[in-house]
Amino acid sequence: MRTSYTKQIKDLEKYKPKDKTDAELALEQKMADLETKQKEIEAKERQYKVQDTLAQNELPKDLAKYLNVGDDEMETIASELGSILNNHLMNNSYKPKDRKKNDGMTKEQFRKLNYSERESLHSNSPELYKKLSE
Template sequence: MENEIKTNETQETKEEDIKVKTFTEEEVKNLLNAKVQSETDKVRTEYSKKLKTTEDELNKYKPKEKSQAEIELENRLKVLEDKEKEVSKKERLLNISDELEKQGLPKQLNKYLLEVKDTATEINSLKEIFNNAKLDNSFKPQSHASTKDSITKEQFLKMGYTDRLNLFKSNKDLYDRLSK
């Protein structure tokens, strides 16, 4: 009998648990919206915390704003560096000009050799080019005196009047030399 009572009690509690509450469609939507809103808020809060820590860390690495004195100091330093570069460039131009002059080349070529790393090699090749150009531009006779143009004094004396006239027209210098 005791067993029966216990089973009856458990059945009653089960029946109470089994009671299902039915929701209207509107209530379901409200419950879902509330749950979605709750989860969205959790995610938003989590990401806003992460964003805040990241921004704080980023601000640590950002450069601080410079004072007016620091800005002026940087400007002066930049001006000095520019002047140093300019002086270095002028010194290099003078050294190149001196080397060109020693090699017998025009000093005006220095501006073309300014950016070259190995100036000595370039100056030597320029010297070679200029020397070859001098040789190429030297006098080159267009026609050499051939044997048919060279006439002896005896041959000239044996020539007739028309042959002497042709020689006079074609080679006046030779005619003048032979006629004396």
């Protein structure tokens, strides 16, 4: 009985995975380190490409760290982002509400005014009077 059992053990030992040597473990560790460094380099290359594309579309390069896009989508996303930001900035920029229209008076017309007309212009629109009287 013992011999049949030992024979079975010996037969099954060939299927048992062998223990790795220190050299094999070191090699696997080096491979893992190289793969992580390669992934880091690829990520930096991708970020630089995104920065270049953003610069070509006249957008700030700092947006690159917030964008995670592939090479094939980069151009379309950069152009779409540019149009969205430009529209947003244009629509939300300061627009003066109390802007006064120019009365259409030129310096020639101002010179032809008599004293009372100039006085009324001065009281009604001092900025225009000051501008035209210079």
